[in-house]
Amino acid sequence: MASKIIWTEIDEAPALATYALLPVLRAFTKGTGIEVETRDISLSGRILANFPDKLKDDQKIPDYLAELGELVKKPEANIIKLPNISASTPQLQAALKELRSKGYDLPLYPEEPQNDEEKKLQERFGKVLGSAVNPVLREGNSDRRPAPAVKKFAQKNPHKMMKPWPEVSQCRVAHMDKGDFYDNETSLTLDKATEAKIEFVADDGNVTVMKEKLPLQAGEVLDSTHMDVAELQKFYAKTMDEAKQKGVLLSLHLKATMMKVSDPVLFGHCVKVYFKDALDKYAAELKEIGASPNYGLADILEKLDRLPADKKAQIEADINACYKKGPALAMVDSRRGITNLHVPNDIIVDASMPNVVRDGGKMWNTEDELQDTIAMIPDRCYATMYQAMIEDCQKNGQFDPATMGSVSNVGLMAQKAEEYGSHDKTFTAPAKGTFRIVDASGATLLEQKVEPGDVFRACQAKDIPIKDWVRLAVERARESGTPAIFWLDDNRAHDREMIRKVNTYLKDHDTSGLDIRIMKPVDAMKFSCERSRKGLDTISVTGNVLRDYLTDLFPILELGTSARMLSIVPLLAGGGLFETGAGGSAPKHVQQFLKEGHLRWDSLGEYCALVPSLEMIAAKYQSAKAKVLAETLDVAVGQYLENNRLPSRKVKEIDNRGCTFYLTMYWARALADQDKDAELKERFTKVAQQLEDNEAKIAEELLAAQGQPVDVGGYFRPDPVLAAKAMRPSPTLNSIIDAM
Ligand SMILES: NC(=O)C1=CN([C@@H]2O[C@H](COP(=O)(O)OP(=O)(O)OC[C@H]3O[C@@H](n4cnc5c(N)ncnc54)[C@H](OP(=O)(O)O)[C@@H]3O)[C@@H](O)[C@H]2O)C=CC1
Ligand SMILES: O=C(O)CCC(=O)C(=O)O
Numbered sequence: 001m002a003s004k005i006i007w008t009e010i011d012e013a014p015a016l017a018t019y020a021l022l023p024v025l026r027a028f029t030k031g032t033g034i035e036v037e038t039r040d041i042s043l044s045g046r047i048l049a050n051f052p053d054k055l056k057d058d059q060k061i062p063d064y065l066a067e068l069g070e071l072v073k074k075p076e077a078n079i080i081k082l083p084n085i086s087a088s089t090p091q092l093q094a095a096l097k098e099l100r101s102k103g104y105d106l107p108l109y110p111e112e113p114q115n116d117e118e119k120k121l122q123e124r125f126g127k128v129l130g131s132a133v134n135p136v137l138r139e140g141n142s143d144r145r146p147a148p149a150v151k152k153f154a155q156k157n158p159h160k161m162m163k164p165w166p167e168v169s170q171c172r173v174a175h176m177d178k179g180d181f182y183d184n185e186t187s188l189t190l191d192k193a194t195e196a197k198i199e200f201v202a203d204d205g206n207v208t209v210m211k212e213k214l215p216l217q218a219g220e221v222l223d224s225t226h227m228d229v230a231e232l233q234k235f236y237a238k239t240m241d242e243a244k245q246k247g248v249l250l251s252l253h254l255k256a257t258m259m260k261v262s263d264p265v266l267f268g269h270c271v272k273v274y275f276k277d278a279l280d281k282y283a284a285e286l287k288e289i290g291a292s293p294n295y296g297l298a299d300i301l302e303k304l305d306r307l308p309a310d311k312k313a314q315i316e317a318d319i320n321a322c323y324k325k326g327p328a329l330a331m332v333d334s335r336r337g338i339t340n341l342h343v344p345n346d347i348i349v350d351a352s353m354p355n356v357v358r359d360g361g362k363m364w365n366t367e368d369e370l371q372d373t374i375a376m377i378p379d380r381c382y383a384t385m386y387q388a389m390i391e392d393c394q395k396n397g398q399f400d401p402a403t404m405g406s407v408s409n410v411g412l413m414a415q416k417a418e419e420y421g422s423h424d425k426t427f428t429a430p431a432k433g434t435f436r437i438v439d440a441s442g443a444t445l446l447e448q449k450v451e452p453g454d455v456f457r458a459c460q461a462k463d464i465p466i467k468d469w470v471r472l473a474v475e476r477a478r479e480s481g482t483p484a485i486f487w488l489d490d491n492r493a494h495d496r497e498m499i500r501k502v503n504t505y506l507k508d509h510d511t512s513g514l515d516i517r518i519m520k521p522v523d524a525m526k527f528s529c530e531r532s533r534k535g536l537d538t539i540s541v542t543g544n545v546l547r548d549y550l551t552d553l554f555p556i557l558e559l560g561t562s563a564r565m566l567s568i569v570p571l572l573a574g575g576g577l578f579e580t581g582a583g584g585s586a587p588k589h590v591q592q593f594l595k596e597g598h599l600r601w602d603s604l605g606e607y608c609a610l611v612p613s614l615e616m617i618a619a620k621y622q623s624a625k626a627k628v629l630a631e632t633l634d635v636a637v638g639q640y641l642e643n644n645r646l647p648s649r650k651v652k653e654i655d656n657r658g659c660t661f662y663l664t665m666y667w668a669r670a671l672a673d674q675d676k677d678a679e680l681k682e683r684f685t686k687v688a689q690q691l692e693d694n695e696a697k698i699a700e701e702l703l704a705a706q707g708q709p710v711d712v713g714g715y716f717r718p719d720p721v722l723a724a725k726a727m728r729p730s731p732t733l734n735s736i737i738d739a740m
């Protein structure tokens with residue numbers, strides 16, 4: 001059987017970086033029996049794969065995501081997964097616009113479907129919206145941590161992004177104290193398998209089936225909950241008053257990309273409350289032009305163009321009056337006047353809250369200065385642990401990356417665990433009534449009484465993944481000799497079921513001498529912060545959402561970016577999914593690249609992910625060559641760090657292309673210097689020599705490419721020829737690599 005690495009083609013900065021790195025990987029693995037194949041799972045690729053009927057033959061592409069979704073269930077899976085866009089509606093619209101302009105005859109996305117046909121079309125697009133990729137590929141739990149060399153490097157060369165916490169800080173996390181998902185949650189563990197359905201029973205007795213088939217396994221944990229939107233609006237209004245009165249910034253932190261059904265609605269309510277005067281006054285006009293607060297203020301402003309000029313001006317003036325009346329909003333881009341409420345995917349909580357901590361409890365104001373913010377995270381399931389960290393900083397000051405210990409994570413993720421698999425079970429209540437989950441016998445398993453507009457959701461966590469998660473936690477605790485803390489809250493219905501399971505499954509393992517505890521998220525956060533400040537490491541063992549949040553939070557503080565994390569998904573079927581870093585696809589990096597030819601993306605995550613991927617081939621196929629490649633790449637990564645070849649943020653200094661060049665040179669040198677494989681040694685002795693002899697020339701050629709705008713022929717679907725040209729601007733380097 002061929003040993004194959006699948007490299008995912010994705011979006012934005014990591015997609016550009018791939019144009020530099022992949023040719024190197026292919027050249028290095030040539031003749032070793034390792035094949036490197038790509039699969040396009042980018043947003044644009046997924047759109048095209050979804051509409052073959054609308055495309056010419058030469059425009060069609062296969063549904064690679066579905067193919068990889070099958071592959072991850074097989075033992076031979078070995079996939080390098082780079083971060084991809086989880087598209088919010090505005091991102092989908094932008095991608096569609098680009099594709100249509102490139103001659104792909106795709107239908108428009110109906111934001112507000114008017115008939116059955118449009119509804120069907122919306123559903124079809126729904127497949128590519130939001131976090132459409134990760135839940136399909138993540139058929140395993142998550143092991144995210146800094147590689148020892150990376151952590152050591154970060155302590156020796158602490159990043160300079162940390163700002164001090166002020167003596168007096170008005171920063172706080174504001175959350176609801178009733179009516180949120182946390183408050184309303186009910187949960188149970190299935191004692192036997194059944195095929196359930198979700199129904200909505202209106203108070204007038206009318207029953208609507210919301211989800212026809214909900215197969216449930218024995219032993220799985222099933223939850224239901226809802227967000228009371230009247231309480232949510234009250235909460236927003238109250239917090240806005242508080243921010244106004246205290247003279248601090250107001251910010252909202254949600255995850256509208258991943259939580260694609262619930263969070264745009266939660267976001268929309270905030271837009272509605274903040275701009276209430278204007279939106280209420282012109283409700284009829286806004287409806288007519290199809291403007292929805294759920295897509296953010298930017299979308300509303302754009303659609304105003306559909307109105308006569310005087311009406312547009314009136315509405316704009318009224319919107320501006322809301323800014324005067326309300327608290328100052330945190331800005332995403334103060335120079336362009338883009339606020340926190342403009343676009344739902346601009347404030348993605350896992351990435352945005354760590355920046356608040358990093359910046360001393362502040363966000364940017366309209367003057368382009370940092371200012372204290374009240375950070376609204378409506379739901380208490382996850383808000384309170386952020387507040388615990390903020391309090392820790394207010395008491396003890398900023399964390400010190402030079403000395404702080406690491407908080408790594410073992411996350412329950414497999415088989416669409418918990419909230420991150422709830423999109424097809426999330427509904428907005430059409431009326432006053434009850435959502436109920438009914439089993440095959442007609443008995444109600446769980447139910448939620450709701451008011452119109454409330455957001456209902458059901459979540460599942462299957463038993464096999466939970467067992468595997470506990471196993472992985474014990475294994476990590478044993479291998480690292482580090483305390484492992486299960487972040488579970490016995491005040492949450494779901495977590496109570498989980499605690500029972502954890503206690504049961506821990507008994508399957510030898511835990512003697514290990515420090516394994518279960519703590520509430522707030523206490524676990526305090527405990528982990530305290531240890532980290534003392535330079536001690538701690539493993540957080542969490543559910544899917546905290547996995548996501550904590551693996552950005554601590555790495556951003558410790559390493560400057562979560563891109564430097566090792567992010568391994570040991571698949572349940574025995575294969576491996578190697579994610580590159582724990583962050584996203586960095587749209588800002590692309591903007592900078594297009595403007596001034598400097599790509600500040602750090603591919604360390606990609607370099608690091610390749611090591612276990614090659615190790616897996618070595619182990620599975622007894623490939624001595626793969627083993628040597630893995631060992632030498634590990635050495636090269638060490639050299640890359642030791643010699644500080646990380647990308648600069650500034651134009652005309654080393655960028656992604658230079659970084660990948662140095663990694664290449666160090667890797668070649670390590671292969672030349674090893675003695676386990678004579679063939680590789682011979683081959684790479686020459687290559688290493690060539691690269692080293694030409695180091696100055698190559699570095700110069702790479703720098704010379706910077707400083708002017710770059711055209712890669714598109715944002716969501718760049719032209720591969722132009723992108724390759726832009727990302728491989730050194731003829732000297734190219735000739736060495738291409739001759740291999
Ligand atoms: N696994 C996945 O597939 C994930 C996908 N996403 C998707 O990514 C997109 C952007 O999300 P967003 O929340 O802005 O998060 P990002 O992680 O893309 O960006 C946040 C910031 O983190 C820094 N950063 C991230 N990766 C790197 C890297 N490799 N090198 C250097 N700096 C890095 C950058 O800081 P600076 O600008 O200061 O340089 C960047 O602006 C969204 O569409 C989202 O859905 C998000 C998370 C995970
Ligand atoms: O899939 C997504 O939308 C985001 C995933 C993510 O943020 C993570 O896994 O850290």
Ligand SMILES: [Mg+2]
Pocket residue numbers: 350548549552582583
């Ligand atoms: Mg994340």
